[in-house]
Amino acid sequence: MTIVVKRLGRVDYEPVFAQMQAYTAARTAESPDELWIVEHPPVYTLGQAGKPEHILRDVSIPLVKIDRGGQVTYHGPGQVVIYLLLDLSRLKIKVRELVTAIEQAVIDLLADYGVTAERRDGAPGVYVGDAKIAALGLRIRNGCSYHGVSLNVDMDLTPFDAINPCGYPGLKVIQTKDLNIPLTAHEAGERLSDHLLRQLDKQHG
Template identity: 60%
Template sequence: MCATPVSSSQIPSDPGTTAADCQPANSLIVVRWRGNEAYQTSFDAMREFTAARDANTSDEIWLVEHPPVFTLGQAGKPEHLLVENSGIPLVQIDRGGQITYHGPGQVVAYLLLDLRRRKLMVRELVTLIEDAVIETLAAYNLAGERKAGAPGIYVPQDASGASAAHTGAKVAALGLKIRNGCSYHGVSLNVSMDLNPFLAINPCGYAGLETVDMATLGVAASWRDVAATLAARLEANLAAHAATLLTVAEAAATDPSAEAAAVDPAAHAAPGGQPPQPQAGVAPAA
């Protein structure tokens, strides 16, 4: 069954997406190009989509570019907004993490996924998203790396070329909300934008953290090109995860011990020995 859009006018499908593409929701992902859209519109639509979905609803990735806006996470501290009356609206939202900025020239990918159906843990999803960003940057000959305890992607300390002047700077931010085993919110990748608004905040709660975009690192690429590359990498990584589960299931059909060997609950255990659950309310943005 194809997913029911929140509003046909609000969620225009990518010209390459047809009704035939809305196949069984357990594997295929519908990519929707929403274009330039007010943050509040996207936020309301994500929550409405997630509340209305059922077992047959297809998973979706929404690609969006927002007008200037600061967003503050569920437990965010307002003092991380350093400049009052900046002229940029501040929206309190329900993802994890502190404050960040969205604006023109930034690709935002929202992942509306049924994690239970995909047998995908929250930590696995974060890793999958970060991998997709690193792979997207690599497609433009840029390096990116993780930082322990700080979700997102950063310029490596040993970066060369134009990136060498911006080591440690953040190029992509990530934040999720999990409700009833389903995710929304997602990841933002800075392509070519006015970076000055980041100076008005402690990005993701880190005072003095430099924020950078791909243009500053020497890449001239269009918003749509980068968005398409990121969406393709997200789809590929999700498909690879699903294929791994299928392989395990096939092995278990012939050897019941294979599934236990391939899927070790201890590998997904959180501190204290309890595996993290998709129902956990928020995953941090950073």
């Protein structure tokens, strides 16, 4: 199983979203599976079933309506985002297994630093105590996935105060910096992609 890892650096959200859609639409049986590691300038993204009332006030951060599942979330500098462009049919991985693999990759990364994290039934993502540290949203088209996972590393968390993160009023958010994990967003992206590749290999195997 060969998965290409691309490091896009800090790039605007909308062009990357368009590239994901284009890549998925143009895929053939030969198209490689890819992980894209990125950071975004400040942006809110609202999923397909997203309710605008979860945006509590205007803080002059752009809002982009997108085609993943889930409600509203925030992306900004100091948060690593990994997009998973995978042919699930070819990998023989079901969507539920992919979600589990992504969550487990985050849980394992945090465990490397002695932090216990967990998933919650019915609320995709990864939590430390009652605070969310990683958000997850996917779109599956023709058996192929895009969108992915965001991990809060070393960022300004205040924009989360202007929304109900993932549609949960009062949901606390946390970042690895608050847990004394000495990683930059770039380093966290490298380690998380390693864990993702390991989990995907396990699911595929």
